[in-house]
Amino acid sequence: MSKDNQILEELTSKEYEHGWSVNYEADEAPVGLTEETIRWISAKKEEPQWLLDWRLKAFKTWEAMSEPKWANVHYPKIDLQSLKYYSAPKQSSKPKNLDEVDPELLDIYKRLGINLNEQKRLQGIAVDAVLDSVSVATTFKGTLSKLGIVFCSFSEAVKEHPELVKKYLGSVVPMTDNYYAALNSAVFSDGSFCYIPKGVRCPMELSTYFRINAANTGQFERTLIVAEDESYVSYLEGCTAPQRDENQLHAAVVEIYAGAHAEVKYSTVQNWFPGDKNGKGGIYNFVTKRGICAGDFSKISWTQVETGSAVTWKYPSCILKGDNSIGEFYSVAVTNNYQQADTGTKMIHIGKNTKSRIVSKGISAGKSQNSYRGQVQVMKRATNARNFSQCDSLLMGDRCGAHTFPYIDINNPTAKVEHEATTSKIGEDQLFYCNQRGIATEDAVALIVNGYAKEVLNQLPMEFAVEAQKLLALTLEGSVG
Amino acid sequence: MSTLIKQDILVELSANAGTGFEQVREAGKTAFQAQGFPTNKSEEYKFTAITKKIEQNIQNLAPAGAFDVTAEQVKANVFEGYAGDVLVFANGHFLPSLSSTIEGVEVAALSDKADTALGSIAKPEKDPFCALNQSSFEGGIFISVPKKAQVQKPILLLNFFKADTGQVIQPRVWIEAGDFAEVTFINHSVNLSDASYFVNKVVEVKGGVNTQIRYYKLQNDGKNAIEVSNLETDILKDGRFSSVTISLSGEMVRNNLSLNILGSNSEGNMYGLYLLNGKTHVDNHTNVDHTVAHAESNELYKGILADSSRGVFNGKIFVRQDAQKTNAFQQNNNILLSEDAVVNTKPQLEIWADDVKCSHGCTTGQLDEEALFYLQARGIAKDQAKGLLLYAFAGEVLDHITDESFREYCTELVQTRLGSKF
Numbered sequence: 001m002s003k004d005n006q007i008l009e010e011l012t013s014k015e016y017e018h019g020w021s022v023n024y025e026a027d028e029a030p031v032g033l034t035e036e037t038i039r040w041i042s043a044k045k046e047e048p049q050w051l052l053d054w055r056l057k058a059f060k061t062w063e064a065m066s067e068p069k070w071a072n073v074h075y076p077k078i079d080l081q082s083l084k085y086y087s088a089p090k091q092s093s094k095p096k097n098l099d100e101v102d103p104e105l106l107d108i109y110k111r112l113g114i115n116l117n118e119q120k121r122l123q124g125i126a127v128d129a130v131l132d133s134v135s136v137a138t139t140f141k142g143t144l145s146k147l148g149i150v151f152c153s154f155s156e157a158v159k160e161h162p163e164l165v166k167k168y169l170g171s172v173v174p175m176t177d178n179y180y181a182a183l184n185s186a187v188f189s190d191g192s193f194c195y196i197p198k199g200v201r202c203p204m205e206l207s208t209y210f211r212i213n214a215a216n217t218g219q220f221e222r223t224l225i226v227a228e229d230e231s232y233v234s235y236l237e238g239c240t241a242p243q244r245d246e247n248q249l250h251a252a253v254v255e256i257y258a259g260a261h262a263e264v265k266y267s268t269v270q271n272w273f274p275g276d277k278n279g280k281g282g283i284y285n286f287v288t289k290r291g292i293c294a295g296d297f298s299k300i301s302w303t304q305v306e307t308g309s310a311v312t313w314k315y316p317s318c319i320l321k322g323d324n325s326i327g328e329f330y331s332v333a334v335t336n337n338y339q340q341a342d343t344g345t346k347m348i349h350i351g352k353n354t355k356s357r358i359v360s361k362g363i364s365a366g367k368s369q370n371s372y373r374g375q376v377q378v379m380k381r382a383t384n385a386r387n388f389s390q391c392d393s394l395l396m397g398d399r400c401g402a403h404t405f406p407y408i409d410i411n412n413p414t415a416k417v418e419h420e421a422t423t424s425k426i427g428e429d430q431l432f433y434c435n436q437r438g439i440a441t442e443d444a445v446a447l448i449v450n451g452y453a454k455e456v457l458n459q460l461p462m463e464f465a466v467e468a469q470k471l472l473a474l475t476l477e478g479s480v481g
Numbered sequence: 482m483s484t485l486i487k488q489d490i491l492v493e494l495s496a497n498a499g500t501g502f503e504q505v506r507e508a509g510k511t512a513f514q515a516q517g518f519p520t521n522k523s524e525e526y527k528f529t530a531i532t533k534k535i536e537q538n539i540q541n542l543a544p545a546g547a548f549d550v551t552a553e554q555v556k557a558n559v560f561e562g563y564a565g566d567v568l569v570f571a572n573g574h575f576l577p578s579l580s581s582t583i584e585g586v587e588v589a590a591l592s593d594k595a596d597t598a599l600g601s602i603a604k605p606e607k608d609p610f611c612a613l614n615q616s617s618f619e620g621g622i623f624i625s626v627p628k629k630a631q632v633q634k635p636i637l638l639l640n641f642f643k644a645d646t647g648q649v650i651q652p653r654v655w656i657e658a659g660d661f662a663e664v665t666f667i668n669h670s671v672n673l674s675d676a677s678y679f680v681n682k683v684v685e686v687k688g689g690v691n692t693q694i695r696y697y698k699l700q701n702d703g704k705n706a707i708e709v710s711n712l713e714t715d716i717l718k719d720g721r722f723s724s725v726t727i728s729l730s731g732e733m734v735r736n737n738l739s740l741n742i743l744g745s746n747s748e749g750n751m752y753g754l755y756l757l758n759g760k761t762h763v764d765n766h767t768n769v770d771h772t773v774a775h776a777e778s779n780e781l782y783k784g785i786l787a788d789s790s791r792g793v794f795n796g797k798i799f800v801r802q803d804a805q806k807t808n809a810f811q812q813n814n815n816i817l818l819s820e821d822a823v824v825n826t827k828p829q830l831e832i833w834a835d836d837v838k839c840s841h842g843c844t845t846g847q848l849d850e851e852a853l854f855y856l857q858a859r860g861i862a863k864d865q866a867k868g869l870l871l872y873a874f875a876g877e878v879l880d881h882i883t884d885e886s887f888r889e890y891c892t893e894l895v896q897t898r899l900g901s902k903f
Contacts, residue, residue: 070524380820393830393832395832395834395835395837396835397835398802398805398834398835398836399802400833400835401831401832401833402830402832403829403830403831403832404828404829404830404831404841405827405829406827406828406829406843407825407826407827408824408825408826408827408843408845409823409824409825409826410815410817410823410824410825410826410845411823412817412820413817413818413819413820413822413847414847415817415845415846416844416845416846416847417843417844417845417846418842418843418844418846419828419841419842419843419844420840420841420842420843421828421830421840421841421842422838422839422840423830423832423837423838423839423840424837424838424839425835425836425837
């Protein structure tokens with residue numbers, strides 16, 4: 001208990017830990033979104049012609065689309081023309097290793113608890129740090145490249161591995177997919193690229209850390225993970241943003257490709273600034289994440305802990321195309337104050353004997369609204385498909401809401417699909433039991449919530465699990481009483 | 482708005498609708514014009530392209546009108562051993578001469594009850610077909626069960642449908658029950674033609690304090706018939722409402738069932754069974770709205786789908802902020818028997834109160850191989866064993882029918898279907 005107590009105490013005094021910002025000299029695109037902006041970004045990044053064409057095509061597609069309205073979230077219309085689409089810390093030249101990176105930038109990451117230098121030595125996790133629109137530094141490149149693994153920023157990948165990028169970019173999330181995916185395709189600035197060659201098991205966790213620093217900027221990063229046949233990779237993503245009064249937009253795209261017998265594990269701890277107690281400010285997090293199990297016996301596993309963002313709109317999905325492929329989705333979504341989350345997954349069963357598992361745990365507190373929206377689709381030729389879905393909601397306080405929208409579409413008689421959902425609050429008797437044994441109410445709540453979310457937290461790599469547990473306690477601070 | 486369906490449909494339909502209820506009809510008309518026929522873009526009708534179906538099969542909607550029914554026809558269609566009262570309808574028009582006089586219950590044609598608050602429970606703004614019916618229903622019936630009346634025998638609403646292809650039948654039912662009343666209704670439809678016509682029915686049930694109302698419905702429509710049915714009820718304090726909906730055939734059937742829980746200590750139960758074959762498409766949309774504390778709702782819908790049939794289920798449970806201590810349960814189970822059968826299900830929970838117990842479960846699969854093997858190992862032929870297991874699956878819903886003769890009748894129908902077909 002003492003450790004939990006310490007965590008709670010540590011967190012009582014703080015609201016949003018990462019709410020600071022740093023003034024550094026930045027290279028910024030002019031405000032607004034036109035074809036010119038896209039040409040500007042593309043030129044800035046010295047991109048090849050084909051990528052510019054691709055962006056422009058996406059922009060045309062996007063112009064013809066309208067903003068989706070179906071999600072169970074409410075927010076004022078976003079004026080996309082008032083945003084800046086590119087912001088990068090000024091660096092005189094591209095750093096070759098960490099020692100050459102501007103110490104001021106490294107300091108930002110140090111303050112976030114991600115010491116790029118230290119990490120290099122201690123933890124054995126390769127980190128790609130993305131600040132606003134560009135990747136700042138990538139650690140452990142050398143070790144990885146010996147195995148043939150490519151792990152670098154997206155812009156670097158465009159320059160050094162154009163054939164791979166060209167082959168896989170937009171293959172899982174086409175630019176026509178949805179409004180925000182099209183927007184991202186047009187203006188994406190940077191992100192991470194990861195390629196695991198055939199038969200290679202990535203020896204360390206790969207990690208990207210996203211940070212929005214500049215004001216009035218949209219962050220549009222793009223992550224592409226390609227795992228060739230019989231390879232394995234575990235990938236982590238973390239994000240924070242400074243505390244600002246106005247809302248900021250984050251519209252990312254993540255694409256995962258898994259070949260035969262390959263396994264990709266993608267974990268996210270999302271902690272964008274959620275807005276203050278009165279619902280002012282915060283990040284709009286509109287993200288498209290999708291993976292394709294293209295080969296037989298492949299596996300993609302999504303794990304997410306969602307504690308931040310004012311509005312979240314996110315459905316990490318799996319297309320189970322290869323026979324015997326497996327898709328998994330583990331999620332804990334916590335909303336407090338005026339946060340709104342509409343999140344869930346899609347499992348599209350195409351191949352034979354495909355399996356999927358969905359475990360979604362929602363926790364709503366304050367005046368927040370938390371929705372699970374998921375789809376399990378079994379196509380006609382997906383013989384012996386199997387799905388199990390569980391989505392539980394925990395309500396804390398009588399002003400919040402928990403909603404479930406599961407779509408289950410079955411076109412094959414051999415499918416076995418189960419879905420169950422429950423909604424409840426922390427029982428008086430559970431709290432009483434803890435109180436009786438000398439555990440204070442607030443500690444008891446943290447205890448019960450952690451137990452409730454355990455099934456998902458267990459899926460996270462160690463370092464992330466600790467962070468996630470802290471976040472849970474922090475987000476729910478003061479919500480019971 | 483569809484182009485094929487005649488734009489002046491409302492004019493033609495209302496011209497034949499008869500007099501009375503001018504204001505009510507006008508409100509229905511306005512609501513329908515505001516909504517139009519639903520397209521596949523409408524979330525509520527996403528999996529049930531009913532407008533398209535009407536366009537393909539019917540195109541010109543013209544009212545069907547009343548016709549004569551004989552006493553023999555009535556006799557032939559009342560279930561064996563049925564001891565309750567019977568009310569007879571031809572295309573929604575009440576036929577008093579063939580109907581029983583029910584002791585202590587007021588029954589009248591809607592046209593004689595011009596001050597009935599039609600549309601006050603099933604609000605036309607909620608559903609386009611409900612609005613269409615309100616603008617141009619034909620005939621209709623008013624049933625009032627007085628305060629404290631315990632109607633022991635069930636009341637059978639026997640509907641005869643006879644229409645040509647392209648015609649529309651729009652029955653309207655108003656049921657009200659005084660405080661502490663108890664009553665059971667059985668709704669049964671008989672088709673006298675195989676034509677492709679469109680039935681658009683609305684039933685409104687107004688409960689009182691501590692009323693007990695049971696409403697059973699057997700849908701055995703003509704194989705080419707298209708039906709949309711809206712049933713909505715208000716449940717007051719200590720009230721109970723139970724419905725059982727059994728769907729066996731039809732070209733495309735859509736049932737909207739809405740329970741508004743407005744009083745505490747009340748209970749709403751919804752049970753449904755859809756046993757489909759051929760190209761039948763059945764869509765059950767249920768909606769329970771918990772607005773007050775201390776109420777309970779239970780829901781169980783089961784489906785067995787063969788051939789290229791399609792079953793759609795959308796169960797919505799709303800628990801409003803004031804509805805603390807609510808218990809709401811919902812379950813949907815489906816068995817697919819053929820390659821071409823399709824199930825689309827969406828059990829939906831929307832909860833704004835924290836001290837509640839709500840759960841939903843949904844499964845889709847096939848018969849348990851081990852149970853089948855168990856029976857086969859004991860010398861029961863595979864087909865028979867299958868029939869037995871399927872009947873056991875369906876039986877859970879049938880058990881909720883309290884009237885014995887109606888339950889036996891339904892059981893017989895279900896068994897014949899499962900034994901012979903599967």
